[in-house]
Amino acid sequence: MNINWTAFIVFLLFFLLVTVIGFYSARWRQGNLELLDEWGLGGRRFGTLITWFLLGGDLYTAYTFIAVPASMYGKGAIGFFAVPYTIIIYPFVFIVMPRLWSVAKKHGYITAADFVKGRFGSNSLALAVAVTGILATMPYIALQLVGMQSVLDAMGFTGTGFMHDLPLIIAFLVLAIYTFNSGLRAPAAIAIVKDLMIYITVIAAVIYIPYKLGGFGPIFDAAAVKHKEAVILGPKAYAPYATLALGSALALFLYPHSLIGIFSSSSRNVIKRNSALLPAYSFVLGIIALLGFMAIAAGITTKDGNAAIPELFLKMFPSWFAGFGFAAIGVGALVPAAIMSIAAANLFSRNIYKVFINKNATETQESKVAKWFSLIVKVGALLFIFLMNKQDAINLQLLGGIWILQTLPAVVVGLYTRWLNRWAMVIGWLIGMVYGTFMAVSTSYGNQYKLPFGLSGASTVYSGLYALVLNFILAIILTFIFRAIGIGNGKDETQPQDYHFDVAEDQSNTHSIGNSRHV
């Protein structure tokens, strides 16, 4: 091992800083952490600014920052779909998510499955949503480890064996302990540090690297030499590009870790304001995507696309700043990993443990089970990375995206109407899951598939979206059939006005972090 000590020490310092913040955050706007509402949702008290940092730190993960430029580096323009994807997400969130917040606040829902159960009176459908959420989240957590591993590799922790794995194990155990201890408050507090570091790194990169490489002209010229015409989309790539953007956008806010940012908000307006403010991260993501082309222009040659950005940083920046950038990515892995594990834990505790294992669980037990499950999930992700290979995690995460989309009829359509029959949705979900998995596996984990009857011409579409359409059509047809034979929905515990429920905003409580003593 040939460790870059300057970079590593800077990395370590920031890592220690966020560890301290993680532990102290338990006392931030103190609440009773024995309640799932407090541990798993931070007491639903996050205002505009905290939610902005939390969701920004949560949605734009370490893996995103590694994989998006890696895709640009390896495949060209198609990798830029992350930008239209993160553009159209927010009008969607603005329109849809305040409804979910309202009904969740009114009825004390903590997860999407809670809502589905309340809306359709169906434990089976709620279980389907909960299981899908957990399954889709697990490989996503594992991928955060992949992101962190790539910066550790760049700092010289290469090779194999225990010494190679040790930094990752330590980082994750520390994370696991303070998440256990502080719940959602920990990633919310750390996200502030992480996001500021990301902004600093990206601003420096977008000014300094093009300056050293002679401007954007030469960068795109170099990319054009490597990618030929793929530096701009060809007609065959239009449908894949647009369907990937749309499908990914629809999927993102079905993931438990994204929804947690909705549930933990303090009001409807917090969500609406963030729909206008979160695109700041999308802009940063666009710049980060372009780093993939900068790596080409800087003459980085690597077979592993995930190494492109870390190597670019090492080549262009002095070691200490590269270390700072690596720390940003490393901490960028901790925030979403923590939030994802909490979100999965909320689902397990609320929708599996309490419904199927211990029906009479007290609130304290519910919170305790969630804490332990969050720990198990993280250890599971760690084992996953060591026992299986990186590519398995990437493949499973791709499947996770396809899977989570299949919950859209119940969760999103359900916010507007309960016309769809619960059993029709269960069957639609099952077929979507099975056929989506089949499409991915049969194309050796590609995300594209040809439509039947030549509908997509010579082109292909995102298989997740294809599976969703199939699922939705099936659910509609079956609803007609089930109605005809008299199979109805369960009791709907929500009222139409619940979807507009709001609370008066307490500005002093929701807006600043200045009134907190410890962070």
Added chain:
Amino acid sequence: MIMQNKQNEKKASQWWYILLIFPFIAMLWPSSYSIAEPTLAGMPFFYWYQMLWVIISAALTAVVYFATKRK
């Protein structure tokens, strides 16, 4: 009477939501922007146009937010 005014006001303000369709139309129509020229500071149109839409879309969302905010 007051109730009805409020209702009308609410209905009128709903029209603002139509603005939120534009980001979808613009972004899900790649053939409209998958071209190299004109470049901006060396960046092909394809790239800077989409980056520009990040800002336009955020601005549209902000407009709808303020226009439909309950007074």
